[in-house]
Amino acid sequence: MLEQIDIANVLFLDIETVSGHAAFTDLHEDLQALWAHKARSVLKTTDEISEEDLAASYQDRAAIFAEFGKIVCISVGAVHRDKDKRLKVRLKSFASADEGEVLSGFAELLAQYYNNPMKYFLCGHNIKEFDIPYVCRRMIVNNMTFPKMLDIAGKKPWETKHLLDTMELWKFGDRKSYTSLKLLAATLGFPSPKDDIDGSMVGRVFWEDDDIDRIAHYCEKDVLATAQLFLRFQLAPLLEEDQIDHVGR
Structure with a gap:
C-alpha cells in the first residue's frame, strides 16, 4: 500500500x-481529587497515596492524559x-x-x-x-x-x-x-x-x-x-x- x-x-x-498546570497544588480541589483517583492506576497501587507522591505523579504523568494535560506544540x-x-x-x-x-x-x-x-x-x-x-x-x-x-x-x-x-x-x-x-x-x-x-x-x-x-x-x-x-x-x-x-x- x-x-x-x-x-x-x-x-x-x-x-x-x-501537565495542565505547573503543579498539583495549582489544580482546583475537584481535579485534585480526580487526579488522586487516577494516580492509583498510574502508580498501580490501591494504597493511600501521599501528597508528595501525588504531586510527583502529576508532574511526571499528567501530560499524557488529555483530561489533565494540554498541547504546547504541534510540529x-x-x-x-x-x-x-x-x-x-x-x-x-x-x-x-x-x-x-x-x-x-x-x-x-x-x-x-x-x-x-x-x-x-x-x-x-x-x-x-x-x-x-x-x-x-x-x-x-x-x-x-x-x-x-x-x-x-x-x-x-x-x-x-x-x-x-x-x-x-x-x-x-x-x-x-x-x-x-x-x-x-x-x-x-x-x-x-x-x-x-x-x-x-x-x-x-x-x-x-x-x-x-x-x-x-x-x-x-x-x-x-x-x-x-x-x-x-x-x-x-x-x-x-x-x-x-x-x-x-
Missing part, C-alpha cells in the same frame, strides 16, 4: 504535551518536489503556551491544504493511540470545530485510512509491544530524533525554563524522523540535510 502513496500528499506530525512536515523533482520537506511548528492558538493554527492548516481525507494523509508514530485522540479531545475542551481530517468519531477502520501510523505499520500484525521511533532510527539507519531532550523533560523545559522554542525544535526532529521512516517503508532514499527546510513558527 505505502509504495502507492505519493509522499507529497502526506502531512507528517508530532505533538508535545505538558508538521510537508513534502514537495522542487523543479528538479527532488524531494524537499518543510518543517513548521505551532507552539505556544496558549493551547487554543496551537490548535487553531494546526486546524487552519488542515482546512486550507489538507481538506480531503480521500486524497491526503496524516502520518505519525503512534498517532492512532496518542496524537490524534489527544488533539481531538483537546479541541473539544477548547470548543473547536474539527477539520475534515480529524472528524473521525464513530468512523469504521476503513473510513480512517488517511491516518498512517508508522508504529502500527512496523508491527506487521504483532500486537505485543511498543517500538520507539528512536529504536527504529537506530535499526534502520537514520538520525535519532532524541539527541537533545526526551519526552520526560518537556514539562520541565516548559514550566521551569519557559523555552518553547527548544520544545518545538525537539518536536520537529520527531517529525523529520517519521518522514525518514516512511521513506524506508517505501524503500526510497532518505532525505539529506539540504532537502530539509525549517520554516519556524
Whole structure:
C-alpha cells in the first residue's frame, strides 16, 4: 500500500504535551481529587497515596492524559518536489503556551491544504493511540470545530485510512509491544530524533525554563524522523540535510 502513496500528499506530525498546570497544588480541589483517583492506576497501587507522591505523579504523568494535560506544540512536515523533482520537506511548528492558538493554527492548516481525507494523509508514530485522540479531545475542551481530517468519531477502520501510523505499520500484525521511533532510527539507519531532550523533560523545559522554542525544535526532529521512516517503508532514499527546510513558527 505505502509504495502507492505519493509522499507529497502526506502531512507528517508530532505533538508535545505538558501537565495542565505547573503543579498539583495549582489544580482546583475537584481535579485534585480526580487526579488522586487516577494516580492509583498510574502508580498501580490501591494504597493511600501521599501528597508528595501525588504531586510527583502529576508532574511526571499528567501530560499524557488529555483530561489533565494540554498541547504546547504541534510540529508538521510537508513534502514537495522542487523543479528538479527532488524531494524537499518543510518543517513548521505551532507552539505556544496558549493551547487554543496551537490548535487553531494546526486546524487552519488542515482546512486550507489538507481538506480531503480521500486524497491526503496524516502520518505519525503512534498517532492512532496518542496524537490524534489527544488533539481531538483537546479541541473539544477548547470548543473547536474539527477539520475534515480529524472528524473521525464513530468512523469504521476503513473510513480512517488517511491516518498512517508508522508504529502500527512496523508491527506487521504483532500486537505485543511498543517500538520507539528512536529504536527504529537506530535499526534502520537514520538520525535519532532524541539527541537533545526526551519526552520526560518537556514539562520541565516548559514550566521551569519557559523555552518553547527548544520544545518545538525537539518536536520537529520527531517529525523529520517519521518522514525518514516512511521513506524506508517505501524503500526510497532518505532525505539529506539540504532537502530539509525549517520554516519556524
